[in-house]
Amino acid sequence: MRFPASSAKCRRPANREIVTFTAADADFMQHALTLAERGLFSTSPNPRVGCVLTQDGEIVGEGWHVRAGEPHAEIHALAAAGAKARGATVYVTLEPCAHHGRTPPCAEALIAAGVGRVVAALRDPNPLVAGRGMAMLRAAGIATEEGLLAAKARELNIGFIARMTRGTPWLRLKIAASLDGRTALKNGQSQWITGATARQDGHRFRARACALLTGIGTVKNDNPQLNARGVYAASETARQPLKIILDSRLELSPDARLFADGASVLVVSALDDKTRAQPLLDKGAEWLCLPDASNAAAGHGERIDLKQLMRELGRRGLNEVHGEAGATLNGAFIAAGLADELLVYLAPCLLGASARPLAVLPELENLTECWSFGLQSCERIGQDVRILCRRLDA
Numbered sequence: 001m002r003f004p005a006s007s008a009k010c011r012r013p014a015n016r017e018i019v020t021f022t023a024a025d026a027d028f029m030q031h032a033l034t035l036a037e038r039g040l041f042s043t044s045p046n047p048r049v050g051c052v053l054t055q056d057g058e059i060v061g062e063g064w065h066v067r068a069g070e071p072h073a074e075i076h077a078l079a080a081a082g083a084k085a086r087g088a089t090v091y092v093t094l095e096p097c098a099h100h101g102r103t104p105p106c107a108e109a110l111i112a113a114g115v116g117r118v119v120a121a122l123r124d125p126n127p128l129v130a131g132r133g134m135a136m137l138r139a140a141g142i143a144t145e146e147g148l149l150a151a152k153a154r155e156l157n158i159g160f161i162a163r164m165t166r167g168t169p170w171l172r173l174k175i176a177a178s179l180d181g182r183t184a185l186k187n188g189q190s191q192w193i194t195g196a197t198a199r200q201d202g203h204r205f206r207a208r209a210c211a212l213l214t215g216i217g218t219v220k221n222d223n224p225q226l227n228a229r230g231v232y233a234a235s236e237t238a239r240q241p242l243k244i245i246l247d248s249r250l251e252l253s254p255d256a257r258l259f260a261d262g263a264s265v266l267v268v269s270a271l272d273d274k275t276r277a278q279p280l281l282d283k284g285a286e287w288l289c290l291p292d293a294s295n296a297a298a299g300h301g302e303r304i305d306l307k308q309l310m311r312e313l314g315r316r317g318l319n320e321v322h323g324e325a326g327a328t329l330n331g332a333f334i335a336a337g338l339a340d341e342l343l344v345y346l347a348p349c350l351l352g353a354s355a356r357p358l359a360v361l362p363e364l365e366n367l368t369e370c371w372s373f374g375l376q377s378c379e380r381i382g383q384d385v386r387i388l389c390r391r392l393d394a
Contacts, residue, residue, distance in 0.1 A: 019145045021119075028052050028059070028091040029121055029148045035064040035073070036093045036156055041207045041231065042067045042239055045317035047124075047160040051077040051092040053085055053115070060084040067239075072097065074106040078113050086114040093153045095124040095146070098132035107136040117143040121153035125164035159210070159319030162340070168310040169210065170394075172341040173323040173330055174202055175358045179346060182355035183327060188221045190356075197382025198345045200230055202324075205343060207231040209322035211242040211266075211313065215329040216251050219258065224324075226258040241322070242266060244313075246329060248302050250276040254283045268309060270302035288312070306336050331360035334371055340394040342373060344387045 035050030043049075043065050051073035053061035061084065063076020071079075074096055078085050096106040096118065110118060118137050123146055124130060134144045154161060159170035176194045177183050184190035192199065206212055207228035214226060232238040240263040245252055248270040259265065265285040267277070270292065277287045290312070292305040313321060323333065333339040344358070364370060373389035380386075 019147065021145070021148050024057060025091070025119060025148055028054055028089075029093070029119065030152075031059070031062070032073075032091045032093050033121070033149060033152055033156065035062055036153075038064050039066055040156075041228075044068070044210045044239065044241075045160075045319055047094055047157040047319075049073040049092065049094045051090065053077050053081045053088040053090055055084055055088050060088060069103075072103060072106050075103070075109055078109060081113075087116040088113075089117040089119065090115050091119050091121075091148075093121045093149075094157065095120045095122065095129055095131070096133040096137070097124065097126075097129050098136050099128040105133070105136075107133040110137060111140040111142065115142060117145075119145045119148055121147070121149050122157075125161050127164070157319075159321075163314050163317070163319050166314075168314040168338075169318045169321045170340050171213075171310065171321050171323060171333065171338055172205065172209070172343055173325070173333060173339050174205060174343040174345075175330065176202075176345045176347070177358045178349045178351040178355070180350050180352070180355075181358050182351035183358045184221070184356040185351060186354045186356065188356075191222065193349070193351075194345045194347045194384045195382045198347075198384040198386065201381050201386065202343070202345065203228050203231050206241065206322055206324075207239075209241050209320040210318040211244050211321045213244040213246065213321050213323040213325065215325045216245065216247040216249075217326045217328065218324065219245060219247075219252060219256055221326075223257050225260065226324075227261055227263060240264075242318070244268065244321070246304055246309075246325075248304055250280070252280060254279040259283050259285075268304055270304050306332060306338055310338055327357050327360045330358060334359055335361055337391070340391050341376075342387075342389040344389070345381065346385045346387065348383065 032050040032052045036048045039048045046065060046068045050064040052059055061077040061081025063073050063080060065073045074092060081088060090110060096110055098105050098107045137144050162170040175183060178193060212226050226243045227240050243258055243263055243265045245267050247267055250269045250271050250273055252267060266288060267280050267285050268288045268290055272289045281287055290305045290308050292303045372392055374392050376388040376390050378387050
């Protein structure tokens with residue numbers, strides 16, 4: 001594949017020196033990002049990374065990271081390039097690693113191959129790397145540059161970056177609602193507010209997540225399978241996300257459909273009762289008790305400590321958590337400042353004032369106190385509209 005040279009330029013936003021890139025640089029990096037997207041559903045808990053090697057404006061090798069424990073993108077690209085890697089320019093969407101994990105350092109492999117220049121879209125936020133990869137390359141006499149298409153690379157790995165920089169996963173709450181913001185009838189009926197196209201689009205967001213999270217109320221009302229369906233190609237081995245059920249009083253039935261496919265299940269409670277948890281443990285579930293002591297002291301009864309939960313999920317290596325819950329749990333995450341993103345599918349219908357809201361939140365007395373989100377995108381999906389909003393400080 002060959003891209004034409006161009007005098008058009010783009011600039012890297014950074015606090016260090018400003019580096020000017022050509023349009024050809026941008027084209028090659030965009031191709032690397034496209035390769036990285038092929039690992040959207042499979043790399044967890046690792047980041048999604050693509051790599052392209054070029055000589056004289058022509059791609060001589062390319063690759064992407066497929067799944068944890070397997071070779072990284074740079075190794076695949078180097079293997080494809082063979083002897084043509086010597087003196088090549090490398091475009092990689094994330095800084096090459098500099099540490100021994102499940103695989104050897106990619107920076108060392110690039111040095112051994114004799115590449116001439118490495119352009120990274122983004123510095124790796126992993127404290128084990130964090131600039132060390134590029135420093136290792138520079139020490140070997142290889143030219144290095146950073147920041148090309150950094151915003152796109154950041155979006156691709158927003159969960160990995162969140163976990164590495166703050167210790168908690170990126171929490172996305174998916175909500176299907178009517179135009180008047182209602183998610184179910186008063187009697188709990190919610191299937192289906194949105195159309196089949198929107199529901200299938202939602203499964204793609206499920207598939208990219210490390211875990212799917214819901215509350216016991218949703219399990220009781222809908223008895224969901226809570227997995228990703230209709231996303232993977234027939235030739236692929238489907239990676240099913242971890243299922244997380246927030247069940248304060250351990251009311252989850254061991255006969256719930258979410259156990260049917262054998263995927264991993266984590267039940268989180270506020271009640272510490274091994275006897276009540278045992279039937280779930282017998283089904284293969286893991287049980288975690290995280291009571292919110294402050295709520296109990298305030299007389300609000302037993303509730304799960306959501307902030308502690310998110311820290312624990314980060315410790316377990318989860319990058320993106322996809323929540324599909326009811327109004328109470330949605331409101332709890334939003335009010336606690338834990339919901340990074342709202343993925344809202346709006347159907348062109350009205351359910352009326354008695355129907356259930358999308359989030360139960362504390363009453364406000366002033367509009368300046370509202371929970372504000374920034375609009376990321378708005379797109380028609382079938383007969384519905386998909387709105388993606390992000391917390392302003394996320």
